[in-house]
Amino acid sequence: MSSGQASPFCDSVSCGRATLPWLSSMFMLIVLLALAGAAQAVVRIAVLAPGDDSLPYSLNQVLPPVLWAARRWPGFSVVYRDTQCSSTVGPLAAMDLKSSVDVFLGPICPYVLAPVARYAAVWDLPLLTPGGQNDNFDTKDPQYRLLTRMNGSYSQIGLIFVRVLSNFNWKIVALVLHNFEDQSLGHSNCYFTMGAVYRSLGRSQVHKVFDETNEVDYIELVKEIASQARGHSRNINLAQLFKLDGNAS
Numbered sequence: 001m002s003s004g005q006a007s008p009f010c011d012s013v014s015c016g017r018a019t020l021p022w023l024s025s026m027f028m029l030i031v032l033l034a035l036a037g038a039a040q041a042v043v044r045i046a047v048l049a050p051g052d053d054s055l056p057y058s059l060n061q062v063l064p065p066v067l068w069a070a071r072r073w074p075g076f077s078v079v080y081r082d083t084q085c086s087s088t089v090g091p092l093a094a095m096d097l098k099s100s101v102d103v104f105l106g107p108i109c110p111y112v113l114a115p116v117a118r119y120a121a122v123w124d125l126p127l128l129t130p131g132g133q134n135d136n137f138d139t140k141d142p143q144y145r146l147l148t149r150m151n152g153s154y155s156q157i158g159l160i161f162v163r164v165l166s167n168f169n170w171k172i173v174a175l176v177l178h179n180f181e182d183q184s185l186g187h188s189n190c191y192f193t194m195g196a197v198y199r200s201l202g203r204s205q206v207h208k209v210f211d212e213t214n215e216v217d218y219i220e221l222v223k224e225i226a227s228q229a230r231g232h233s234r235n236i237n238l239a240q241l242f243k244l245d246g247n248a249s
Helices: 019-039 059-072 088-099 108-121 155-168 189-200 218-230 237-246
Strands: 045-047 076-082 103-105 127-129 147-149 173-180 206-210
Touching: 045 088, 059 076, 076 088, 088 108, 103 147, 108 147, 155 189, 173 189, 173 218, 189 206, 189 237, 206 218
Parallel strands: 045 076, 045 103, 103 127, 127 147, 173 206
Antiparallel strands: none
């Protein structure tokens, strides 16, 4: 698809429904504009995102600003694929495009991003994404050396959590998190977020997993996890955690 063609997903830029995806996409375009200016050549962009509008970074939200920028400034061509948030469909789409593009915008879904980011390093193609916050992507070399995450990492949340605990001198902690019972759905974003917190706390904290898509007695859940946490023999060693952090003031 050339930069002058309209998107079947959206009649105008105004159809985007969420501010953050637009801002992330526009920031990525700024980076690409700098690249185009330096290379003095056409930059071939592949947008890889899910078509499902219930997801925060769907094609309807990410693609319009990319197409708008490509029409406004010369030197860009844009193609796109619906990854369906599938670890099969997404990588196959990337393989189909790898010889005809210069940069990937996306994928976003973690189970699509992981293989495509690894392949992109082999293909020497940069990949920019608003996804990939789970700390599995923190180690860049060698697998994710060309991956740029626009929204940072959940591991930073873990470090913030440690500092909050230290500030209030809280040493008894329990983690309660949502994850899907249906394993075909993979892990939830809550699982990835709290996983980073769990690792920041030394992997020793009491934790309880529930599936919010099912009926849950939250009062009993909180009572159970509170009792387990208070009876847990190992409290948090904040001094040790700050030593591991290495950045404490």
